[in-house]
Amino acid sequence: MAHFRTTLMACMAVTILSTNQAMAQVSGSTPATITLTSGGLQMAVIGGPIELGSFALNGVDAQRNSIGVNGLGLDITDATGSGAGWNVSVQATDFIRSGGGSIPVANVGPNTGFRWNNPNLASITVDSPGTTTGVSANPAQIDMASNRVFLHALAGSGIGKFHYRITSSTPFQLMIPYNALAGSYTSTVTFTIGSGPSSF
Amino acid sequence: MLKQSLCSLALAGSLQAVGLAQTTSANLNVVGQPFVLLTPGSLSFGTVTLTGNNILARHPLAASSWTINDRSGDGRGWRLKLRGTNFTRTAGPSVGPGVTTTIPISNLGYAGSGVSFSGTGNTIDVANAYNVPGSLNNIQVATADTIVIQTSANGQGMGRATINWPTSAISLDLPYNLAAGSYSATLTLTVDDL
Numbered sequence: 001m002a003h004f005r006t007t008l009m010a011c012m013a014v015t016i017l018s019t020n021q022a023m024a025q026v027s028g029s030t031p032a033t034i035t036l037t038s039g040g041l042q043m044a045v046i047g048g049p050i051e052l053g054s055f056a057l058n059g060v061d062a063q064r065n066s067i068g069v070n071g072l073g074l075d076i077t078d079a080t081g082s083g084a085g086w087n088v089s090v091q092a093t094d095f096i097r098s099g100g101g102s103i104p105v106a107n108v109g110p111n112t113g114f115r116w117n118n119p120n121l122a123s124i125t126v127d128s129p130g131t132t133t134g135v136s137a138n139p140a141q142i143d144m145a146s147n148r149v150f151l152h153a154l155a156g157s158g159i160g161k162f163h164y165r166i167t168s169s170t171p172f173q174l175m176i177p178y179n180a181l182a183g184s185y186t187s188t189v190t191f192t193i194g195s196g197p198s199s200f
Numbered sequence: 201m202l203k204q205s206l207c208s209l210a211l212a213g214s215l216q217a218v219g220l221a222q223t224t225s226a227n228l229n230v231v232g233q234p235f236v237l238l239t240p241g242s243l244s245f246g247t248v249t250l251t252g253n254n255i256l257a258r259h260p261l262a263a264s265s266w267t268i269n270d271r272s273g274d275g276r277g278w279r280l281k282l283r284g285t286n287f288t289r290t291a292g293p294s295v296g297p298g299v300t301t302t303i304p305i306s307n308l309g310y311a312g313s314g315v316s317f318s319g320t321g322n323t324i325d326v327a328n329a330y331n332v333p334g335s336l337n338n339i340q341v342a343t344a345d346t347i348v349i350q351t352s353a354n355g356q357g358m359g360r361a362t363i364n365w366p367t368s369a370i371s372l373d374l375p376y377n378l379a380a381g382s383y384s385a386t387l388t389l390t391v392d393d394l
Contacts, residue, residue, distance in 0.1 A: 026235040027237065028238065031242045031243070036247075037249050037380055038249075083295050083297055127252070134298075160253070
């Protein structure tokens with residue numbers, strides 16, 4: 001009987017200790033981290049060229065409208081992660097004739113030089129889930145001889161991937177002087193993107 | 201009467217002298233220990249370059265094992281739950297309006313169907329794993345203990361086990377308009393009794 005009592009007490013001791021270790025709740029924490037770096041501001045010219053076609057000289061100054069832009073547009077990506085906004089400007093060189101001679105693009109008077117009428121005649125779209133709010137094009141006439149801003153995103157906008165496409169085939173105009181030499185002419189049009197919005 | 205009593209005493213003495221069986225006890229106290237959770241030093245997604253689109257960053261899972269050690273010895277089942285805080289921006293250049301500086305913890309998820317458990321002596325009820333309502337393939341972490349990674353039934357789950365995450369199982373959705381910089385969140389694993 002004495003031995004039985006001892007064994008019983010040992011069993012009870014195990015039971016009590018186990019109960020004391022009952023778990024209520026145990027937690028462990030760890031940090032989760034990530035670093036994001038700027039993917040920069042990028043732009044690509046899509047389509048083109050601007051077609052002014054053929055023109056028969058007639059002895060007086062003549063204004064020539066573009067006859068097609070061949071899907072000309074820009075793909076713009078703002079992956080800066082800054083929200084600073086951006087601006088795009090445009091500038092064209094004089095039209096150079098193969099074999100010599102040129103047609104100036106400088107605007108020296110009303111309806112002279114090389115002009116872009118209403119860059120707002122364009123579609124502006126953005127990849128989902130971005131928004132085009134705050135992104136707009138200049139509705140005025142652009143002098144192509146100067147580096148003029150025609151498209152911009154206000155601060156806090158313009159984040160993501162945007163697609164600007166000219167929707168009119170006749171937005172460009174060139175004044176052809178009466179004394180231009182017959183031949184083929186080419187101008188180089190350069191688009192430049194910069195950080196931050198800039199007034200039109 | 202006196203003679204009979206003496207004989208009886210003598211007989212008893214004789215029986216002890218030839219070594220009748222004696223007994224003693226062997227006692228053992230098995231003491232349960234507190235449950236242990238070992239979490240990794242950090243869960244780093246490294247450095248990601250923004251693209252202007254939403255990005256799905258995947259964790260490479262290097263040195264990210266999470267260990268559960270049920271030393272309670274009580275045989276009770278338990279639940280392993282996961283919660284986290286939102287990712288907040290801890291460093292980076294000054295930014296303008298329009299960019300986002302917080303990544304919701306719900307953007308952190310894992311593919312539950314690929315998670316396994318291994319270890320010595322554990323009898324985790326794998327069949328009851330990923331006991332989360334909804335899809336098993338894209339489980340979103342929340343700020344509350346609503347995600348049950350593992351349930352171990354009563355009588356099971358004792359011993360040490362390691363959570364084995366498949367490669368790239370843990371992912372983080374990065375919105376297109378996040379500000380550049382460093383972000384940090386705190387993940388908390390909690391285990392409690394069924």
